[in-house]
Amino acid sequence: MTADSLAPSARPLPPPFYRWVVLLFVSLAMFGNYYVYDSMAPVFDLLKERLAFSDQQLGLLYTVYSIAAILVLLAGGYVIDRFGTKRSIALFAVVCVVAAVVTAATGRLPVMLSGRFLLGLGSEPLIVAVTTALARWFKGKELSLAFGLNLTIARLGSVAADLSPSWARPFYRDWQSPLWLATAIAGITLSAALLYWLLEHRAEGRYQLGSAGAVDRLERGGLYSFSASYWYIVALCVVFYSVVFPFRAFAIKYFIEAHGASRELGGLLNSMLPFAAMVATPLFGYLVDRVGRRSLFMTLGSLLLLPLFLGATYLPPGREVSLWLPFLGQFTAPLTLLVIMALLGIAFSLIPAVMWPSVAYIVEERRLGSAYALMTLCQQVGMAFVPWFIGVLNDRFAAGPANPAGYAPGMWLFTLLASLGLLFSFLLWRAEHGPRAHGLETITIRKEEEKQGDD
Missing domain, CATH: 1.20.1250.20 (MFS general substrate transporter like domains)
Known part of the structure; x- marks a missing residue:
């Protein structure tokens, strides 16, 4: 009898190595997510110089993100409950990549605002979905350590974005190239999300996975x-x-x-x-x-x-x-x-x-x-x-x-x-x-x- 034919409660738990590989991929998804969010700040002066954006318009690039995040929070995590963690993480990663493309594609403010709004629709629920996935894989195990390591790798994305004028100096000859670089790094988010899908899909038929519990909702x-x-x-x-x-x-x-x-x-x-x-x-x-x-x-x-x-x-x-x-x-x-x-x-x-x-x-x-x-x-x-x-x-x-x-x-x-x-x-x-x-x-x-x- 194979593990696939056993009832879920009778299957073995995932081996520790499998859990840590899961943590690596969802954390890489968060790394790209944080990088894209913070990639706008290093080009603020270039947007003002090359595109004549006012500071009020620059501030709106962050305001629309938070407005989208508010709408997602009011929705209350229903997408994650409906489609599960692997599909939700992949879906929100796709939204983040599309958002990065839209933001970098043109210097027209309404289009860039649309891109940042899309990012808020994808980025914030991606954070919730990753948290839910970690709870499913690490509940009763090293959950606090997993959360801490996930947040550490995610914040490395913010550090990398802030330091990009140094390690990616050639990109900063214009305003657009750094945002295309952010789009490429958003590809890390999508790639990691798809690899996580494969890992969870493989594990569902072989291992006993924990229940993630209820998604935080208002x-x-x-x-x-x-x-x-x-x-x-x-x-x-x-x-x-x-x-x-x-x-x-x-x-x-x-x-x-x-x-x-x-x-x-x-x-x-x-x-x-x-x-x-x-x-x-x-x-x-x-x-x-x-x-x-x-x-x-x-x-x-x-x-x-x-x-x-x-x-x-x-x-x-x-x-x-x-x-x-x-x-x-x-x-x-x-x-x-x-x-x-x-x-x-x-x-x-x-x-x-x-x-x-x-x-x-x-x-x-x-x-x-x-x-x-x-x-x-x-x-x-x-x-x-x-x-x-x-x-x-x-x-x-x-x-x-x-x-x-x-x-x-x-x-x-x-x-x-x-x-x-x-x-x-x-x-x-x-x-x-x-x-x-x-x-x-x-x-x-x-x-x-x-x-x-x-x-």
Whole structure:
């Protein structure tokens, strides 16, 4: 009797090597996905110079992505439930490739906006589908490790996009070639998705695969019964991502025009955020699991974020620091910008490492999917508005190489949003020291293990 003829429950589990190959392919799909999303920022100055795009129009290239993501989130994962993980991952990968082609094909703004909108329709559900696939393959095994490795490889896509002015310098003679390069890298997403399809199709007849569980979806009933602590975390999530991602969108152009940096140096500085997140996020998660104090750490991260944008605007550049990086070459950067971006990278690592897992301590398990779906939806609403508005401010105050001070109003907006983040994190800290606390400050792995031992 072969494994194919056995009932699913009687089949053997996939061998460990098979699971790790699955992880490799879905992570490569995410690598290409992240690269395509971040490939627009390094060409912002070229789009302005060669195509006469305004900063408001540049911001719209990110705004339409988030609008599409909101629509997908409202749809609630029904495509994944209907077609399964292997078909969904392949379908969304095709959408991402088509989106990259449309974006690169012409310099007409409506067409490029259509491409970025398509990317939002494919990219965000691809992330959900990959998460669902990993849960199916690794549930009861090395699930946390698999998620961490998947996110690390995905963020390498962001780092690669930011550093592309260095390792792909010949492509940056015009605005279009870097976007065609992104399209080619989107082909990695599609190829990896198709290879995953083959792996899952082969495994379905031979091995016992776990159930992925329900896809996070927004259940509209009962949304108003979430606790105040949950809403403080949602508010912090909105303002935090409304600061960091719009800043990253304009950062390379900002460093070029306001600080006289080369595109290569601007990309290096911008890459410090996802690179720091790759390294530091797991470390912060490990620390918080052992000491608790989650709302305190969120408050400290928000406090760290507060002065950085005004520091980049008004502090003197400091002495020049020489850096040499393998495969990228020599860089000379102002010390002030290096320190500011390093601190921003720490905040970019610390707050998400604590914020997302904290929801599981506040919301009961049966409503956790709705809680995360609502939180992600609100996050995208903020990310839809802020890039466009930053562009409006840059245009209104004529930000550019001839007027670096024109960037100051946008940096003040980031500071205002960061101050709101500090307020919401403080309100969370205060709530978690009151009579309706959920244990964010006190729960640690050791206490959980002792509790399970007593049970």
